[in-house]
Amino acid sequence: GIQVEQSPPDLILQEGANSTLRCNFSDSVNNLQWFHQNPWGQLINLFYIPSGTKQNGRLSATTVATERYSLLYISSSQTTDSGVYFCAVGSTGFQKLVFGTGTRLLVSP
Amino acid sequence: DAGVIQSPRHEVTEMGQEVTLRCKPISGHNSLFWYRQTMMRGLELLIYFNNNVPIDDSGMPEDRFSAKMPNASFSTLKIQPSEPRDSAVYFCASSLGRRAYEQYFGPGTRLTVT
Numbered sequence: 557g558i559q560v561e562q563s564p565p566d567l568i569l570q571e572g573a574n575s576t577l578r579c580n581f582s583d584s585v586n587n588l589q590w591f592h593q594n595p596w597g598q599l600i601n602l603f604y605i606p607s608g609t610k611q612n613g614r615l616s617a618t619t620v621a622t623e624r625y626s627l628l629y630i631s632s633s634q635t636t637d638s639g640v641y642f643c644a645v646g647s648t649g650f651q652k653l654v655f656g657t658g659t660r661l662l663v664s665p
Numbered sequence: 666d667a668g669v670i671q672s673p674r675h676e677v678t679e680m681g682q683e684v685t686l687r688c689k690p691i692s693g694h695n696s697l698f699w700y701r702q703t704m705m706r707g708l709e710l711l712i713y714f715n716n717n718v719p720i721d722d723s724g725m726p727e728d729r730f731s732a733k734m735p736n737a738s739f740s741t742l743k744i745q746p747s748e749p750r751d752s753a754v755y756f757c758a759s760s761l762g763r764r765a766y767e768q769y770f771g772p773g774t775r776l777t778v779t
Contacts, residue, residue, distance in 0.1 A: 587766070587767075591770075597754060597775070598772055598773070599756065599770040599773075601767065642708065651696060651698075651713055651715070651721070651760070652698070652710045652713060653698075653700075653710065653768060655707055655708040655709070658707070
């Protein structure tokens, strides 16, 4: 099946810093989502982005499907950005999402 | 609009007992997914339904697990008998359509089997 790798596994930032999270996948996809799992365990949808670029406030994401990677950018990080960021992909013809192992982000004041 | 609703939010039970988890998808969504999250295996799909019909149950770990979707607004995941290794957070998600659409997750049920 499709493989999903996320990097870095852990990231510690000072409040106000910028960061880039990466997601590599091993096959063609027709679904790619970024989630934020907050400290209470909720999975919050950030982006649905099988291709192209999207922005939402301080967050933006880019997926280059032909090169099989996606990037999540966090600018001017805040303590509330702390948590685990997951990339999940669905390969062509299948609905199931395969999750990466996540990037654990800690933003300190 | 209400999101995906799951109940209970927390469940503690003894080994050997039957456990039933419940999910109400977002109104109008016709695909429903059950995922499990553990430290060892991360987030993994157990089963998904489209138009109330199970499409892929290859992730269901063993016969002790069963899932049903009797109508478009309700699904259950049952574990009978439960074992300590079933302890995990179980998420339900829903999406619009059979093909690739954005999935929305419920708050999860944290199951502890002692």
